[in-house]
Amino acid sequence: MSRPEHIAPPEIFYDDVESKKYSSNSRIIEIQTKMAERAYELLAIPETAEGLMLLDIGCGSGISGDVITDAGHYWIGCDISQHMLDVAIDREVEGDVMLRDIGQGFPFRAGSFDAAISISAIQWLCNAEKSHHNPRKRLHTFFQSLFNVLTRGGKAILQFYPENSAQIEMITASALRCGFSGGLLIDFPNSSKAKKYFLVLFTGNNNIMPSAKGVEGEEYEQQEEEDSNEVKYSNRKRDRRRVTKSKGSAQHKTKEWIMNKKDRQRKQGREIKNDSKFSGRKRGPKF
Numbered sequence: 001m002s003r004p005e006h007i008a009p010p011e012i013f014y015d016d017v018e019s020k021k022y023s024s025n026s027r028i029i030e031i032q033t034k035m036a037e038r039a040y041e042l043l044a045i046p047e048t049a050e051g052l053m054l055l056d057i058g059c060g061s062g063i064s065g066d067v068i069t070d071a072g073h074y075w076i077g078c079d080i081s082q083h084m085l086d087v088a089i090d091r092e093v094e095g096d097v098m099l100r101d102i103g104q105g106f107p108f109r110a111g112s113f114d115a116a117i118s119i120s121a122i123q124w125l126c127n128a129e130k131s132h133h134n135p136r137k138r139l140h141t142f143f144q145s146l147f148n149v150l151t152r153g154g155k156a157i158l159q160f161y162p163e164n165s166a167q168i169e170m171i172t173a174s175a176l177r178c179g180f181s182g183g184l185l186i187d188f189p190n191s192s193k194a195k196k197y198f199l200v201l202f203t204g205n206n207n208i209m210p211s212a213k214g215v216e217g218e219e220y221e222q223q224e225e226e227d228s229n230e231v232k233y234s235n236r237k238r239d240r241r242r243v244t245k246s247k248g249s250a251q252h253k254t255k256e257w258i259m260n261k262k263d264r265q266r267k268q269g270r271e272i273k274n275d276s277k278f279s280g281r282k283r284g285p286k287f
Contacts, residue, residue: 001283003161009129009257010080010081010124010126011080011081011082014060014081014083015083016083019083019086019087020087022060022061022063022084022087023061023090023091024276026211027184028219029063032063032064032119032120033063033066034043034119035064036064036066036067036119036160037064037198038124038187038196039064039117039118039158039198040067040071040117040157040233042200042210043115043157044155044210045071045073045115047199047254050072050073051072051074052074052099053074053075053112053114054074054075054076054114054115054116054117055075055076055077055078055113055116055150056068056076056077056078056095056116056117057078057116057117057122057158058083058102058120059075059077059078059079059084059088059090059097059101060079060087060088060119061084061091062087062088062091062095062097063119064077065088065093065094065097066093066094067150068095068117069093069094069095073095073215074081074095074187075095076095076097076098076108076113077093077095077097078097078099078100078106078190079094079097079099080099080101082099101177102121102125102142103133103139103141103268104138104141105127105145106141106149108149109149109249110148110149111149111207113149113150113151113154114154115150115154115155115156115157116146116154116157116158117156117157117158118156118158118160118195119159119161120159120160120161121158121197122139122158122160122161122171122199123160123161123162123171125139126163126167126171127171127186135170136170136174138172138220139170139171140178142179142270143174143175143177144178146178146201151204153204153205153206154163154202154203154204155200155203156201157201158198159198159199160197160198160199168197169200170246172199173271175199175251176182176203179203180201180203181201181207182201182202182207183200183209184198184199184200184278185198185200185209185210185212187212187214188200188212188213189212191214194214201220229281252282255279255280255281258279258280259275259279262275262279
């Protein structure tokens with residue numbers, strides 16, 4: 001499946017049809033909301049803090065802004081797609097939104113924002129959509145401007161979808177050169193589907209990196225991209241192929257093999273039943 005960045009520039013890709021999915025497609029709304037909630041969680045804003053001003057970078061239809069509003073804070077969002085902003089306005093979001101190419105920086109005074117979040121946006125800066133675009137220069141402009149508009153001691157959580165390790169290096173290095181401290185946090189690094197990249201950036205000395213999810217086999221509710229009925233159907237077919245030819249019963253695996261497989265699946269972020277004294281024990285004959 002092609003990446004959106006390879007199909008068209010963002011202001012064209014997120015046209016009227018694509019933008020309306022972000023107000024009508026429950027699956028998209030659920031995924032965007034969960035990522036925004038995780039980004040806000042990583043900001044680690046004290047519960048006693050109220051009425052902070054946050055910047056929502058690539059705000060789109062305002063789904064991530066709703067998370068900020070629910071937390072009791074104010075926000076300003078910017079996006080390059082007018083169609084996405086129209087959806088946000090139609091949804092009557094609480095924050096203010098503006099049309100802006102983040103590769104050109106932000107038109108705000110220094111120290112205007114206490115924190116910033118971004119969901120699925122900054123990877124677009126790695127593409128040269130126009131002949132005069134230089135991805136490295138645009139990333140530098142973006143991060144330098146972001147550093148300037150944040151208060152000292154502010155934090156930015158930027159979730160993105162890197163295409164390869166070279167993009168990760170280019171994005172991270174550009175942020176650090178502009179004065180930020182911090183680094184990359186990866187939730188569920190052993191799962192190809194649930195893996196999420198967050199760039200955690202600090203403007204001050206309070207730069208304790210938060211903990212990632214799923215590093216030690218932590219269980220979670222896996223977000224399947226395929227239709228759940230199709231997944232279950234394919235699994236049943238695969239299970240049927242495992243029966244032996246002699247007696248038609250599933251081939252018995254050793255306890256060690258079963259425990260190793262369960263450990264491997266936990267590291268991939270799958271929901272696995274807890275171990276017990278019956279795990280791997282051979283069952284008696286059926287009636």
